[in-house]
Amino acid sequence: MSYLEDSRxxxxxxxxxxxxxxxxxxxxxxxxxxxxxxxxxEIIFIPLYWGFHAESAxxxxxxxxxxxxxxxxxxxxxxxxxxxxxxxxxxxxxPFFPNxxxxxxxxxxxxxxxxGVLMASLDRDQNLNKxxxxxxxxxxxxxxGFLRAFEAFLTEHQVQSPVxxxxxxxxxxxxxxxxxxDWSVAFDHGFSRYVRQKFPTGTGLADExxxxxVFRSEVSSLFLQxxxxxxxxxxxxxxxxxxxxxxxxxxxxxxMPSGKSQLSYTRELVHLYMHDQWISSSLLTNTExxxxxxxxxxxxxxxxxxxxxxxxxxPRTDLTEExxxxxxxxxxxxxxxxxxxxxxxxxxxxxxxxxxxxDSFAFTNEWVQGSQHKIKLFQxxxxxxxxxxxxxxxxxxxxxxxxxxxDLPLELDKRLQVFLIENNIKNQTxxxxxxxxxxxxxxxxxxTFDGKKLIGKPEQxxxxxxxxxxxxxxxxxxxxxxxxFSFWKIRSTSGHELNYLDVRRVNFYNPTSYKKHVxxxxxxxxxxxxxxxxxxxxxxxxxxxxxxxxxxxxxxxLDFGHYEEAPCR
Amino acid sequence: xxxxxxxxFRPSESLEASFVPASYRVVYFFSDQGFLEQSLLQEMSKSVxxxxxxxxxxxxxxxxxxxxxxxxxxxxxxxxxxxxxxxYNIGVDGARDLxxxxxxxxxxxxxxxxxxxxxxxxxxxxxxx
Numbered sequence: 001m002s003y004l005e006d007s008r009x010x011x012x013x014x015x016x017x018x019x020x021x022x023x024x025x026x027x028x029x030x031x032x033x034x035x036x037x038x039x040x041x042e043i044i045f046i047p048l049y050w051g052f053h054a055e056s057a058x059x060x061x062x063x064x065x066x067x068x069x070x071x072x073x074x075x076x077x078x079x080x081x082x083x084x085x086x087x088x089x090x091x092x093x094x095p096f097f098p099n100x101x102x103x104x105x106x107x108x109x110x111x112x113x114x115x116g117v118l119m120a121s122l123d124r125d126q127n128l129n130k131x132x133x134x135x136x137x138x139x140x141x142x143x144x145g146f147l148r149a150f151e152a153f154l155t156e157h158q159v160q161s162p163v164x165x166x167x168x169x170x171x172x173x174x175x176x177x178x179x180x181x182d183w184s185v186a187f188d189h190g191f192s193r194y195v196r197q198k199f200p201t202g203t204g205l206a207d208e209x210x211x212x213x214v215f216r217s218e219v220s221s222l223f224l225q226x227x228x229x230x231x232x233x234x235x236x237x238x239x240x241x242x243x244x245x246x247x248x249x250x251x252x253x254x255x256m257p258s259g260k261s262q263l264s265y266t267r268e269l270v271h272l273y274m275h276d277q278w279i280s281s282s283l284l285t286n287t288e289x290x291x292x293x294x295x296x297x298x299x300x301x302x303x304x305x306x307x308x309x310x311x312x313x314x315p316r317t318d319l320t321e322e323x324x325x326x327x328x329x330x331x332x333x334x335x336x337x338x339x340x341x342x343x344x345x346x347x348x349x350x351x352x353x354x355x356x357x358x359d360s361f362a363f364t365n366e367w368v369q370g371s372q373h374k375i376k377l378f379q380x381x382x383x384x385x386x387x388x389x390x391x392x393x394x395x396x397x398x399x400x401x402x403x404x405x406x407d408l409p410l411e412l413d414k415r416l417q418v419f420l421i422e423n424n425i426k427n428q429t430x431x432x433x434x435x436x437x438x439x440x441x442x443x444x445x446x447x448t449f450d451g452k453k454l455i456g457k458p459e460q461x462x463x464x465x466x467x468x469x470x471x472x473x474x475x476x477x478x479x480x481x482x483x484x485f486s487f488w489k490i491r492s493t494s495g496h497e498l499n500y501l502d503v504r505r506v507n508f509y510n511p512t513s514y515k516k517h518v519x520x521x522x523x524x525x526x527x528x529x530x531x532x533x534x535x536x537x538x539x540x541x542x543x544x545x546x547x548x549x550x551x552x553x554x555x556x557x558l559d560f561g562h563y564e565e566a567p568c569r
Numbered sequence: 570x571x572x573x574x575x576x577x578f579r580p581s582e583s584l585e586a587s588f589v590p591a592s593y594r595v596v597y598f599f600s601d602q603g604f605l606e607q608s609l610l611q612e613m614s615k616s617v618x619x620x621x622x623x624x625x626x627x628x629x630x631x632x633x634x635x636x637x638x639x640x641x642x643x644x645x646x647x648x649x650x651x652x653x654x655x656x657y658n659i660g661v662d663g664a665r666d667l668x669x670x671x672x673x674x675x676x677x678x679x680x681x682x683x684x685x686x687x688x689x690x691x692x693x694x695x696x697x698x
Binding site: 110112115116117118120122126127128130249251252253255256257258261 | 575577596597599601602603604654657658661662664665666667668669670671
C-alpha cells in the first residue's frame with residue numbers, strides 16, 4: 001500500500017455534496033491539513049475501506065499497528081475541528097477501493113460483469129481497482145468479522161458518529177447495475193449451494209434467471225442485515241450510490257486518449273437526478289471534471305441535497321427563499337410499459353426534467369407536504385395493501401393521483417370500490433383509447449386508466465395531452481434540442497417580489513461543441529425576472545418569450561416570477 | 570487509427586430439442602477515438618452471411634475476422650485487433666494501473682490487417698493524412 005497518492009485538491013471543491021475523505025490514501029501525518037481543506041459547514045463522509053484494516057483473518061487494526069489505520073486519531077481530529085462526519089460502510093464491492101474493499105486474505109475470485117469481462121474501475125489516480133466477488137464465502141466471514149471489530153472500536157472509544165451502509169452501482173446503457181451483480185464462478189457455486197439447500201427436491205418449473213435474482217437479493221439482504229444487527233445504535237440505513245465512470249465500458253472509454261465525453265457524463269447525471277439517485281464522482285480526474293460538469297454537480301447535487309438525503313436535515317416542506325429542486329410529476333414505477341404507453345415521450349416533449357422516478361415513498365408529513373404540488377403516478381401491479389391505502393389517503397389529502405389499473409390485484413380493486421361507496425364519491429367515466437374514471441374529493445383528484453390499452457396506440461399522445469390538460473399545470477413552455485439539459489428549481493418570493501406566488505429558476509447547460517438555442521414561452525403565468533450565472537450564454541426577452549443562446553459548454557440560469565395559479569379545471 | 574474488437578466465444582450446446590452452434594459475439598468494438606456506433610456495426614455485419622446482425626454474433630472466427638476487416642475498410646483503419654474475453658481478462662488481472670490496462674489492447678489477441686488500407690485511404694485516412 002502506498003500513501004500520498006490522493007491527487008484531489010482542496011478536498012475536491014467542485015463537488016460540495018461529496019466530501020468523501022479517503023483516509024487510506026493520505027499519510028496520517030497529513031490528515032489534519034486535509035480535513036482543514038474541507039469547507040467547515042459540510043458533512044465529511046468517510047468510506048470504510050474495511051479490507052485495509054485487516055492485519056490477518058482474525059485481527060483487525062484501527063491504529064494499534066499502523067498509523068494510517070488509526071481511526072481514533074481521525075475521529076479526534078474531526079471532533080477537534082468541529083466537523084460533522086459519518087462513516088460509509090460498503091455493502092457491495094466499491095470501485096474506489098483496491099479489491100473493491102475486500103481484504104487480501106479473503107480475495108479469491110474476481111467479479112465478472114454480465115458481458116463476461118472482469119469488473120475493474122480506473123480511479124482518479126489512474127490505479128486499476130479490480131472487484132472481488134462478494135459471493136465468496138470467505139468474504140462474508142471477513143465482513144462480519146470486521147463489523148464486530150468496528151462496533152467494538154466505536155463502543156470502546158465512545159464514538160457517536162452515524163454509519164450509513166452503501167450499495168454501489170454503475171450505469172450502463174441507462175441501466176443502473178449493482179456491483180453485487182456478478183457472473184463469476186463464486187456466484188455460480190453459491191447459487192448451486194443455495195438451490196440445493198432451498199429446493200432439495202428440485203426447482204420444478206422455476207426460471208433459473210428468476211432464482212438467480214432472488215439469490216442475489218438474499219445475499220444483498222444478508223450483508224445489510226448483518227450490518228444492521230451489529231451496528232444497531234450507529235446504523236442509519238442503506239443508501240444506493242451510483243459511481244460515475246465505473247462501468248466496465250467506462251473503464252475502456254476512460255483509458256482512451258479521447259476519454260468519456262462531457263455530453264455522456266451530463267446525460268448520465270440528468271438520468272440519475274431524474275431517478276432520485278445519489279452519486280459519487282470520486283473516480284473522475286480533474287481533467288474529466290471539466291467544463292460544465294463541476295457546475296452541474298455543484299448546482300444539482302449540492303451540500304443541502306446531501307444533508308437531506310443522508311438525514312442530517314429534515315426534508316424541506318414549505319417554500320423558503322432558498323431554491324430547491326422542482327418537478328411536477330413523480331412516477332412510482334420503472335416499468336418499461338410507461339415508455340410503451342407513450343408517457344415518457346409525452347413528458348420529455350412537454351415537461352422535460354420536470355418529472356422524477358421514485359422507488360418508494362416514505363409516507364411522512366414532511367414528504368406529503370413537500371410533494372403536494374406533484375402529480376403522482378402509480379401502477380397497480382406494483383402495489384400492496386399498505387401502499388394502496390396510502391395512495392387513497394393522498395387522494396383524501398387533496399393530492400392528484402394517476403393510477404394505472406392494469407394488473408391491479410382484484411383485492412385492491414374491491415377495496416377501491418368500497419372506498420368510493422363509503423365516501424360517497426361519484427365518478428365521471430369516459431372512453432378515450434381506454435376507460436378513464438375521474439374521481440374528485442375536495443382538491444383531490446384520482447384518475448384511473450388501463451395503461452395496457454395505450455400500448456402501441458397512435459392516440460396515446462393525445463390521451464396524455466388531455467389528461468395533463470385536465471390537471472391544468474402552469475409551467476413555461478421550453479423548446480430545445482435533445483442534447484441540451486435543464487433543471488428546475490423553486491423558491492418563495494422575497495419582500496420585493498410580492499406580486500408573485502413563487503419564483504422558478506431554470507438552469508440550462510450545453511455540453512455539446514455546437515452553438516444551441518432555447519426558446520421559453522412564458523404564456524400568461526410567468527414573468528421573466530432575470531438571467532444569472534451565465535457562462536458563454538445570453539438571454540433576451542421578446543414579448544411573452546425568452547430566447548437563449550448557448551455557446552459550446554455554455555450555461556445560464558433564468559428566473560421567472562409565477563403570478564397566477566389557475567385552479568384545477 | 571487501429572481498432573480493437575473484444576469478443577465472447579460461446580461453445581456449441583446441445584439442448585433438449587435443439588442444437589445451438591458455437592458463436593463469437595462482439596462485446597466491445599472501439600478505436601482510440603471511442604466506441605463505434607452500434608448501427609454502423611450492424612450494417613457492416615450484413616457483409617457476413619449467417620451472422621446474427623442484431624446480436625453481432627458470428628459462427629466462426631474467420632467470419633469475425635471478415636467482419637473486423639470490413640469495418641476497417643469502412644472507417645479507413647489499417648488493422649483491427651481481435652481479443653477474446655479470456656485474454657482480455659488475463660490482461661486486466663495482471664494490470665495495476667492505466668498504463669498496464671492500455672497495454673492489454675496491444676499485448677493480447679491477434680491482428681487482422683486491412684490490406685486495402687495501404688492501397689486506398691478511407692475517410693479518416695483522408696482527414697488525417
